[in-house]
Amino acid sequence: MALPTSDSVPFLDLSRHVSPLQEEIEARLARVVRSGCFVLGPEIDQFESTLAQYCGTAHAIACASGSEALLMALMALRLQHGDEVIVPSFTFFATASAVSRLGGTPVFADIDPLSCNISPESVRERITPRTKAIIVVHLYGRAAPMEAFLELAQEFHLPLIEDAAQAIGASAFLAGGEKPVGSMGEIGCFSFYPTKNLGAMGDGGALTTNDDELARSLRLLRGHGMAPRYYHQIIGINGRLDAFQGAVLNVKFPHLEVWTTERENIARRYFDLFAQYRNLEGKISLFPPQTAGRHVWNQFCVRVLQGRRDALRSFLAERKIGTEIYYPLGLHEQQCFSFLGYLPDALPITHKFSREILALPIFPGLSPEEQQIVVENIVAFFEQDDSNKTRGVAV
Ligand SMILES: *Cc1c(COP(=O)(O)O)cnc(C)c1O
Numbered sequence: 001m002a003l004p005t006s007d008s009v010p011f012l013d014l015s016r017h018v019s020p021l022q023e024e025i026e027a028r029l030a031r032v033v034r035s036g037c038f039v040l041g042p043e044i045d046q047f048e049s050t051l052a053q054y055c056g057t058a059h060a061i062a063c064a065s066g067s068e069a070l071l072m073a074l075m076a077l078r079l080q081h082g083d084e085v086i087v088p089s090f091t092f093f094a095t096a097s098a099v100s101r102l103g104g105t106p107v108f109a110d111i112d113p114l115s116c117n118i119s120p121e122s123v124r125e126r127i128t129p130r131t132k133a134i135i136v137v138h139l140y141g142r143a144a145p146m147e148a149f150l151e152l153a154q155e156f157h158l159p160l161i162e163d164a165a166q167a168i169g170a171s172a173f174l175a176g177g178e179k180p181v182g183s184m185g186e187i188g189c190f191s192f193y194p195t196k197n198l199g200a201m202g203d204g205g206a207l208t209t210n211d212d213e214l215a216r217s218l219r220l221l222r223g224h225g226m227a228p229r230y231y232h233q234i235i236g237i238n239g240r241l242d243a244f245q246g247a248v249l250n251v252k253f254p255h256l257e258v259w260t261t262e263r264e265n266i267a268r269r270y271f272d273l274f275a276q277y278r279n280l281e282g283k284i285s286l287f288p289p290q291t292a293g294r295h296v297w298n299q300f301c302v303r304v305l306q307g308r309r310d311a312l313r314s315f316l317a318e319r320k321i322g323t324e325i326y327y328p329l330g331l332h333e334q335q336c337f338s339f340l341g342y343l344p345d346a347l348p349i350t351h352k353f354s355r356e357i358l359a360l361p362i363f364p365g366l367s368p369e370e371q372q373i374v375v376e377n378i379v380a381f382f383e384q385d386d387s388n389k390t391r392g393v394a395v
Contacts, residue, residue: 009361009370011322014194016365017259021251025201028247035243043246048206050253051190054169055182057208059215062241063222066165066191069205070098072239073161073187074133076217079104083132088118089330090350091137095163096331104132105340108332110347114288116140116301116357120148122347127152133159138167138181140326141197141263141298142290146172146184153185160185165205166298168198169260173292182208187218192249197263197298198256200245259364263297266362266371270300273375283308283382285356299326300362308385309356315381321374324359 018025032043044062052060063069079085081103087096089108096106109122116139123134134153136144144162153160164170164181168190171178182188190196192204207218217234220227225236274286285303289295304312313323330350332342345351360374 007373008320009373011324011361012195012363025248025251028251029244032243032247037243039240039242041243043243043250044241047246047249051206055180055208057183058210061207061218061222063205063207063239064241065203066189066205067094068239069189069207070094070163071101072218072221073189073207074098074102075221076214077133077159079132084128084130085133085135086123086126086131087135088137089332089347090116090327090353091139095135095137108347110349113349115142117142117144120145120152124152127156131158133161135161135163137163138170140301141167141170141296143170143172143181143293147174162188164188165191165196167296169256170296171294178293186211187214197296198252201248202245204241204245260296262364263362266366267297267300269368269371273371277379297362299359301357301359303356304358309358312381313358316377319377321377322361325357326359328354330354
């Protein structure tokens, strides 16, 4: 593996985990070309059974993307016009847009400040007679507190959808032991967008469920509700996955565990590195590690305090160190949802964290030297910042 030749650190470099598999992927894609079977078919069948086994679910249904998975999940649960679905505001847009696309109303809940995951207390406050479902998101690869959510779901007879787009392989600790994400709610939704922990080379997604009836609906919905051909039982969508993505995913899947372990090691190294720099206290805040279950680290996010997030990000960008912001605005503050009438601080933690959160590089192949560069540059920024303040220079 090529070591960094300069002090720059990319936010994400997919080539590092793909290059060793390139020949195998190309051969598998060539096989699909020759097979003439381009949509669904044996590659997808194989992928679905691997995924179901990995998640410990009775069924896995591959589909076109994580966004379509969320849409199909709500369609299978028969979301109607005017129904409310409680979702976090601090998540990717697709979690909520699926609700709106079906004429439902997303009801935004706040997050837990220790994990950035949707807060069970905040969800409880928002349950009304019109609530039809709850979508929990396992944000950044860390399982949401599923014990509390399963209790809520049972108490109010509400189906739980798990948006596990960022969390394949993560698990939560329940009374019965560790449970993989995607296996605890009625339906789990996954994304294989290239930046996710298991990435296709294009769009892809999947749904998991233990419910035979839901699985049947989801398969129907994926193909325009059609069975047999040109006889439409229900109104579905084109949510199919193509065989090329299935081929790539089948080559990559056996390596997911190794890549996930690498992400865990990278996260541990960040904790160790930050612990060496006491002078970052009050400037950078890390999220306490998960104590039970498995965090799969799709992102490593920190909070940048004292209003210095954007300045730090520019400083790092000038030094060619990549960072990202997940997410710069809560969904309740997005223009497209302004008609819902939320005030910015209606969800105070989401509002605050969207101005503080910063994602640092984490991906298979990121070297310890590169992590050192990232952290040293963060330290350098605050040293410069402090000396500017002492000298009274405007910053
Ligand atoms: C990526 C993502 C999605 C959407 O998945 P796509 O495959 O890009 O459509 C949905 N929810 C969350 C939390 C995501 O991170």
